[in-house]
Amino acid sequence: MRYFPLFMDLLEKPVLVIGGGEVACRKIDMLLRAGAQVTVVSPKIEPYLAQLVGNDKCHWIQRFYEPELMTSDYVQVWATTDNPSLNHQVHKDAKKLRILVNVVDDTPYCDFITPSIINRGRIQIAISSGGSSPVLIRGIREKIETVLPMNTAQLADFAASKRADIKQRFPSVDERRKFWELFFRKPDVMCCVNNQDIEQVYQRMVEQPVTFSESCTWIEFGDDPELLPLRALRLMQEAEIVFYDRACPFGFVDLVRRDAERVSFHDITEAAEHIRQCKVDGQRVVVFIDPASSAYRLLKESDNVIELGRIK
Incomplete structure (x- = not known):
């Protein structure tokens, strides 16, 4: 992974853009959406930017760039001109001051790059190939757009409005996370088109006792994570702790929820007591096991076992 994915808070932060052409227009539009305080340096600017300047949306320094x-x-700092020498000078000046700089369409001179973004209000999905394949990324974005519910932004706003209420009802972070998982899994929630309908579902859930049960799922791994069934992927995203055979390909473990605890083992008997205690504690557990191993069959008790392509 060449680039570390990061969402940067630019609200009321000063950002410098060198250049006033079409490329600058695209970048400045996104920067303003993020709440940045944008200063543009260019002897002339596009009509769109002139309109922004006229409406006090950004500040324009009408001159050629100078280091001072x-x-x-x-x-x-963004260098967006069509003059490579000038852009590289901007890069050099920014590095002297230890400022993050992006020279558009010149990856070796970028401290950061901008991904393809799907924007649903509070929900943002960023996709990047590190600048290597924009066409591929566009296709991936189109696929995600087709499956993302149109009320995603509405659901995010609703959840934000209930943060204080949920904290009062469920004291632990784990309980709150499990509640929201149950809530957003309901088909009538995902189909809701107005806040009144969402509120009715919410009230029905919080007024009834909510029970969070433990689970333990044993998943036999293979060579290709793409063969994992959807149910396995869902359970992997819900797990609080994952145990995995050291022979398990990283691609499988990497698909588990990011903040889940990860425990490796060489022999399943090493982890047996730990797994049993997690179940007693009510945790949701996933265990990746070598399909060639038979030892785990004595330990799994009545737990689910998922093979690649079949559930037992």
């Missing part, structure tokens, strides 16, 4: 225009107050 860059100060350490800026948290980001």
